[in-house]
Amino acid sequence: MFQKMMTSALALLSVFIHTDSSNDKQVKNLDLQKVVKLNQETKKSMASSWIELPDACKAKNFNADPIIKDRTVHSKEVLSIFSALS
């Protein structure tokens, strides 16, 4: 009985090793459609955790707070640019 249990345990271990190494071989030939499908599933399963992220941490966010006042004046060069438009 013990011997059978050990055999089963070893078999289980070999399944992990075999499956892992066979996955490495499969990875190189991964079907494009399969990756696209996997990514679609990722989008669905990740949706709620993505939405929970604050917008401030996502791309296209202005990382700045309002300042006290800006009284920048147009330089001569900039004024010429606007004159040329008019």
Place this chain on the structure above:
Amino acid sequence: MNTRLRTYEIDEKTRHELHDRVKSLSQVTPLSYDFSFSSLLSSYGILREVGSPNDETARFLFDSTTGKVVPRSSLVGRLVKMKNSYGVEIESTFSKSLEIKAYGVRELLHPDYSFNPDGTVKSLVIFPEAVFKIAALKGIELTIVRDWAINSIFGGFDPQKEYYQTNFWELENNDTILFARLIKNKQLAFLGTHDFIAHVANIRSEPWEKLSQTAQSVEMKIKKIIAEVEVPTIASLILPYTAGVILDDLAQPPSYDSKNHNLVLDTVLESIDRNDVPANYPCTLSKFPKTFEQIILLSRSKMKQDKVIEKAKELVETMVREIKSSLVYEGMEEKIGERLFSRLLRGY
């Protein structure tokens, strides 16, 4: 409304024509290619965001009398035309006397139409052709990025909705590479309010040499890990996305030369370089890693640099573990189940 400026309405036909024209462009096209077309496109892109959750100017517009930020819902916009130049006018129905509490925006506004006699702002009148030329004074070229324009201005994406849609597109399309390429070449997109206020307002030329080199490094390292993979899995794009958010910050004048941003970015790039999350893992990701937010906040913090380096390493390692722990290998569970069952049967 400034009555000296003519309103220009885009009808459906013009919109289609603009869309078709954008589709025919190469990926990155300077606005100077055709100012009439590009200024209409950029103005339209800005207009679509005005008053929406995606309007990045909104939180910087204050009523000069009360000192309070004007309600986002009070912001309205229209396209305007002056000779052959198209522009966009943004105003608030709440206040005709605005203070813009962000550096450098005033310089980008048309001096004849935007200001009250006391110097406050009555409306933001923006002409992309002028903005292009002002940025050019600093050595930066403003561009139309075809895929971004298609996605944000003409896509099914509704700018009135939350950020979620645009931003996820940026993650799954590995946008960081394209963004890094622009910055490397001292270019910026000019398609919406983010570009206007976050990148072009208060633009300075001096930091761009180093910024360009940083961008080159980002581009190179990401390209390396996806080189042999036709479509990377989304899990593998999270580190590049993280690098992209930090690089976007670095390309904003308030964060130019930020040491902490650079330190955290270096740590993220090291992880990418090590291929910690390979591009070809056959898997789905069950959740977006929570550590991402902490990494971004760390880059924006005022923490001492030696502590930042240590913390960045810890957080990036944690994020990689978090990504890997939520991976679900496709087919793995079924295979183990079958084999275990058959082995167990044989064993007994």
